[in-house]
Amino acid sequence: MIVDTLQNLITNPSPSSAVLALPAAVLLYHFVPWLLDSKGIRKYPGPFLAKFTDSWLAYISKQGYRSELIHDLHLKHGPIVRIAPNHLSVADSVALNSIYGHGSGTLKSDFYDAFVSIERGLFNVRDRSEHTRKRKIIAHIFSQKSVIAFEPKIQMYITQFLHQWDRLYDMAAKGMSGDDGEGGWEGKNGRLYLDVLPWMNYLAFDMIGDLAFGEPFGMLAAAKDMALVPKDQNSMMNAYGKEAKQDDTISVPVINVFNNRGEFNLTMSAIPPRWRPLARKLPGLAQGSRDVKTVAGIAVAAVSKRLAAPTDRVDLLSKLQSGRDANGNPMGKEELTAEALTLLIAGSDTTSNSTCAILYHLAANRESQDKLHKELDEQLGTEDELVATSEQIKRLPYLDACINEGLRIHSTSGIGLPRIVPEGGLEVMGEHFPEGTVLSVPSYSIHRDPEIWGDDYEAFRPERWFERDQAAMNRAFNPYSVGPRACVGRNLAAMELSMIIASITRRFDFELEYLGQVMEIREGFLRKPLQARLGIKRRNL
Numbered sequence: 001m002i003v004d005t006l007q008n009l010i011t012n013p014s015p016s017s018a019v020l021a022l023p024a025a026v027l028l029y030h031f032v033p034w035l036l037d038s039k040g041i042r043k044y045p046g047p048f049l050a051k052f053t054d055s056w057l058a059y060i061s062k063q064g065y066r067s068e069l070i071h072d073l074h075l076k077h078g079p080i081v082r083i084a085p086n087h088l089s090v091a092d093s094v095a096l097n098s099i100y101g102h103g104s105g106t107l108k109s110d111f112y113d114a115f116v117s118i119e120r121g122l123f124n125v126r127d128r129s130e131h132t133r134k135r136k137i138i139a140h141i142f143s144q145k146s147v148i149a150f151e152p153k154i155q156m157y158i159t160q161f162l163h164q165w166d167r168l169y170d171m172a173a174k175g176m177s178g179d180d181g182e183g184g185w186e187g188k189n190g191r192l193y194l195d196v197l198p199w200m201n202y203l204a205f206d207m208i209g210d211l212a213f214g215e216p217f218g219m220l221a222a223a224k225d226m227a228l229v230p231k232d233q234n235s236m237m238n239a240y241g242k243e244a245k246q247d248d249t250i251s252v253p254v255i256n257v258f259n260n261r262g263e264f265n266l267t268m269s270a271i272p273p274r275w276r277p278l279a280r281k282l283p284g285l286a287q288g289s290r291d292v293k294t295v296a297g298i299a300v301a302a303v304s305k306r307l308a309a310p311t312d313r314v315d316l317l318s319k320l321q322s323g324r325d326a327n328g329n330p331m332g333k334e335e336l337t338a339e340a341l342t343l344l345i346a347g348s349d350t351t352s353n354s355t356c357a358i359l360y361h362l363a364a365n366r367e368s369q370d371k372l373h374k375e376l377d378e379q380l381g382t383e384d385e386l387v388a389t390s391e392q393i394k395r396l397p398y399l400d401a402c403i404n405e406g407l408r409i410h411s412t413s414g415i416g417l418p419r420i421v422p423e424g425g426l427e428v429m430g431e432h433f434p435e436g437t438v439l440s441v442p443s444y445s446i447h448r449d450p451e452i453w454g455d456d457y458e459a460f461r462p463e464r465w466f467e468r469d470q471a472a473m474n475r476a477f478n479p480y481s482v483g484p485r486a487c488v489g490r491n492l493a494a495m496e497l498s499m500i501i502a503s504i505t506r507r508f509d510f511e512l513e514y515l516g517q518v519m520e521i522r523e524g525f526l527r528k529p530l531q532a533r534l535g536i537k538r539r540n541l
């Protein structure tokens, strides 16, 4: 009947047959693949709409709490859930190595095409040999030995940060209030009340700005969210290497633009690639397209400035400049900019969201915070550096447990990162998945497996890291992913997190603004806190 209607439309088009044929065609387009079930995945449970169309995943991605929704589905249906016609979510830590490990043969799926801007960088390149070439250049930059060389810079920005909070604290102690930092600050009950989230952003963006581009954005000094972007991005790209004039750029707030970009990209990534150009123009998504360009503009402006005025500084950009492209030549301007952009995006709000979440959980859990203060006082008490050093953080096991617990419970990278099953198929948890199927393991869910973490998995309790099966926890702990596409900046991230949390909590005590205060979170590609207003008191050291 449906086929007859379609044939009729083709051979004998009329307005009334078009009205009938369009829904019939849509129905066929989605229903026939389900009926044929060429990959044999119809048996897996999931939401009704997700069996037929990618729109279900695109829709829930736009809502801002994808990880929670997928987690609820796993609680209802078990470890394997169909979340799109060709995408299965596998919530079991034993699947991590089979899907992401070296030797799994999987590649990143077309999900990552939605994240390409300028050109493919290390994070969104999908071709195996291209990835291997890029990864060799960049992994070298982040080896443990190279990362130690960044320590003085990290110390410098944490010191600047502590001086800013000291300054506000001294004024707050006199009962004053002010507007430095988003949302301002207020002195009451002997504490300084402020939203720590923007401050964590200023710190992380200035650090990565300096490490990647040779100079900070100046957010900490100004207590303000700002970065330089080109007035005209295309002409700045074309003029690369020529004299860059100060008035070619303007200063704009960028942190919200980063958030919108992440949310936009996540929604686009769930839409099949052929529909993406159209979707970009929809009213709810058009702004996201502009935000992607603004974020890219930060790297364009910074790389342009560097190429116009070469320096002998050693930073991430100079190290990228000594890398070679696929033909053995120095990287071209597009590749150089794309890689600098990748490091800026991957190394900024990942760190700030995580530090913000850890501070919130310490404020909400007095006992854990007291234990951390005790460890810091006992281990570093007599040493008078303002900022903890990379040597000192090695002897702080409770600090490690607090950071791991924060990364587990918050899971800034919470969604399953999609991978395509290679030729010959893949065995995962005793099930065979045919070539071309997309599989992913959601970190948010495996970080909440009661068998691994205990029945109190929703609680922030660093002690679990000393009490439970260490090997099982290590296997299921996935903040940086695993295998060939795991976080290349992990050594830097771990050093930053430890130095920041140790230094800030050694100097200050944290309290929630009110009892029962919940840190709201919104998810794009990352799970990001929306705000964390805390009361801060300087400790007597």
Ligand code: HEM
Pocket: 122, 123, 124, 135, 208, 342, 343, 344, 346, 347, 348, 350, 351, 354, 412, 413, 417, 479, 480, 481, 484, 485, 486, 487, 488, 489, 490, 492, 493
């Ligand atoms: C707490 C901080 C961080 C967390 C939780 C984190 C997490 C992750 C995760 C989960 C991935 C895998 C993404 C995927 O497969 O789609 C990843 C990849 C990556 N990360 Fe990080 N990251 C952090 C900090 C950093 C830093 C500081 C840098 C560098 C400055 C960085 C650079 C990268 C890059 C370039 C990739 C892509 C690697 C590849 O595909 O080969 N990350 N990160």
